[in-house]
Amino acid sequence: MAPKRSKGAASRASSKASEKSKDRTTDSSSPFGSVEDSGVPKDIFPMVITTATQELFECRIDEDLTKDNPFKCLKKDDILQDMRMRAAVSDFHPVKQMVLDYPAEEILLVFDRDFTYGQSFYLVLTEEAKERTLNPPQAVEEQAVQDESDSIICKTPEPISWVSLGSDLEIDEESVVDTRARLKLKISRVRREFGAPVVFSDRNASETPDGYMECMPYQDKNFSIQLLERSTGIQAVPNRKSSTTQTIWKYPRNMYTQYQAREFTAEDKENCMNSENLKNFVNLVASRIEIALQQNEIMDVFFDDWRALSEEEVVFGGKTETHLKEYQSFTDLKFSKDKTISSINWHPTISGVIAVAVTERLSFEERINDSTKLLLNPSLILFWNFSDPLNPQLMLECPDDVFSFEFCPSDPNVIVGGCMNGQVVLWDISAYAERLQGGRAGGGSSTSANTNTIPGFEDKHENETPVMRYCAVSGIENSHKAPVTDVQWLPEHFEVSRTGVPLENKNLMCVQIITCGPDCCVMFWDIRAPRVAAQPVIDKQQKVEQTPLENPNGVPNTFSHLDLSWNPLIRVNLPKIDSSGEYSPLKFSFRDANENQLGGGADKSHHNAENSEGRAGYAQLRVPSAKQLKVLEDVSTRIFVGMEDGELIYTDWKMEKDSDSGRLFSAKPSRCFFVHDGPVNTVRRSPFFKDIILTVGGWTLAIWKEGVMHGPIMLVSCAAKRGTVGHWSLSRPGVFFIGKEDGNVDVWDLMEKTHEPSQTQNISTTSVTCIKPWIVSSKQHLLAVSDNFGTLHILEIPWALRSPVSKEKLIVGRYFEKEVEKLIYFEKQAEMRVKEKKEMDAEELRKKMEPAVPERVVEQIEEKSLKEYQDYLGLEKVMLKDMGLLPKEDSTEI
């Protein structure tokens, strides 16, 4: 494969040559001009010289021509002769033309031992090349070395014509050429067959051999090919090594240091104190300190006057904005006509919902006369929502007129009320809680909420206000014998045992109620089922029978265990202190009442929601044994009770045990105050001061401080009209509202005036029956006022009356304290006067003890006066004589 070898050799040679040429600046190895990358220089010709020719020309390899001496000059004529003699066979045949063209006589033949140019010999074809070859390249080499040592000159390589080294053959192989002419196919069809209806026919596929095409599976060699070569990418990354240094963490140990500040012993301190140095120091330093102290005393430099001023700023409008603005008013034409509202309560959690108890405006006589009519019209508690002023949201049915009712603080769906016949009633409105919250408009307007009502089957009562019956009512025998005038829940953190001792309440729910009525007793009720009696079997049987009768009136059976059999836990009598008989209470107030009055039920409802998940329903609660619960020491068991006759008593509800009979009886009240000239209709504690109580009765109102037994700390009598109800403001400690019987609401501001109300506003034409304030948000405080006509007015409290003045609580507290001091002072003065009077009486008595000496006393007095007169005359004479004024007629006068 000569061509291949030669190609290989040529490529090797060419690469060598190209390398060499790149290394050296001047072509020294190939003195035949610039060399292209591949290919043989132009002015030489490699050729083969056979041995015969070699002998002829005396250029035998290794004999004439050796490595060291590869050059041989041949005469041109000899070559030509040889060519003539052997014609085509001559080795020089290929170079015939070139030899003929050669100018000089001698042509150089070089023995190419290394096959540099492809053959063993080469013929140098030009004169210059010959010269260059013969003249040794040592000088050139030296030059080259010198050149190298001087500097490396960058020369752009000159373009050389491309010499084919065989690569173009590869390229040609890769290119695509047509090996044959392209075939052309023409397919035609008869025109009438286009669009003709197609006729299908059946044919057996196996009949005709090429009627079907088959795809037989075959083993694809692709998958059995062994991969011999693969192309992959490789990236070099630095080597990583993980190692650690520093301490050895073999045995961790907790370390702690305890230190104590250095101190001097007493001796050392003494020594120091006595030292001269300290004396000097103190003298030196005292003056500086005193200057600084005095500066602080004179004025507080850091006090921000500007900011302090802003707290007293008045909103735009000034004085006129102290008026209570009418916000909304509720009245129901059907249910509250000719009736009066006896009690108002805001819903503790749902904002915008208020409940009123509607009662008849009849005197006792009239009630008896109309009793049949009254039986047919049930008494109601109406729930109003701000979104609908015409129709109440919910109505609660009561057995009789309700004079007082309250929401349970721990579960706003439970309501307790006290009726006119002395019974205590419980409602559970959990079924309607969402309705109240949603505030759907009841009554006339038919909402399009229910779109899938089938005509003819519509619920007629859908849009009417629902009426809910009471869940449980107390047993008549043991309830009050007179209307229940006040009902309050005991706070959820304590409960009361049978003897009145306050115990810890583990349920954290309100379970007990206190009621009072003019039948001279205050009763405690428990809404839990009593402990299981000794006849469980019978009870269970009864219960089993009763279960099919569940909910006859749509009433939830939360309190079914109490219904009609509910008895009070404790009955506290109020015997009179001095005389026999009893007091008849109307209203009461005890110390640890709930703070639910403050409103803003968001926190409370959240708290209750948390509670409600973990607690059992009321039905499952049982009265625990009193021994298991802890006695709470810090709960005060004393209450203030306001009476029908205008007295206010302070008593303890704890029952005492009579040592003889072992029965429990109530203690006598500790104090009784006779202050009011009418029945006391309000006994309310201030939400800011736990021991300040406001009482309203008749024409007077009084403020009391618990613990001060001398009397009221503030008493205002002789108002023009009777006060019917009073309530403290929920946001300002010194403000309270009084409702009058002429429909006025007096606003008392203790910061402004303490002897009369700061402003009076007329709300209605008839007397005010109830006032309840409520905080909806920090910007909106509302006051609910009800009147005797059954209308509920909602008023908005203006900014001036709802935002407290700076340090108002402090100032009002101080005012109360001063009043207390005044009272104490007056008491002391009274005592002193009593003492003085006693002394004076004693003296008088002593004087009266000497009646036997009056005559002698008179005589003595006469003698004495006569003697004095004579002395006087003598004196007169002497003086006149001295002065020389004694008249001559002196003797005649005497």
Next chain:
Amino acid sequence: MAEVEETLKRIQTHKGVIGTIVANAEGIPIRTTLDNSTTVQYAGLLHQLTMKARSTVRDIDPQNDLTFLRIRSKKHEIMVAPEKEYLLIVIQNPSE
């Protein structure tokens, strides 16, 4: 001794003064009108603060020195009078 006592008493009975402490140069209390734990705390902390304040003043101007330090807080004012060997600390409530 009596003189010292008298001066300190005079300072203590000033209007609004809550307490007085005399400490040595290392912050160890010598004499005080407050309880022990409070005294030790005040003396230690204020000693460090006084050192810092003094070094600040002297860094700015080496010929200057700290004569008095007053710290006004929300509730009261603490006054520290440092000297070479001792420290007098007075706490006063100015807004009464």
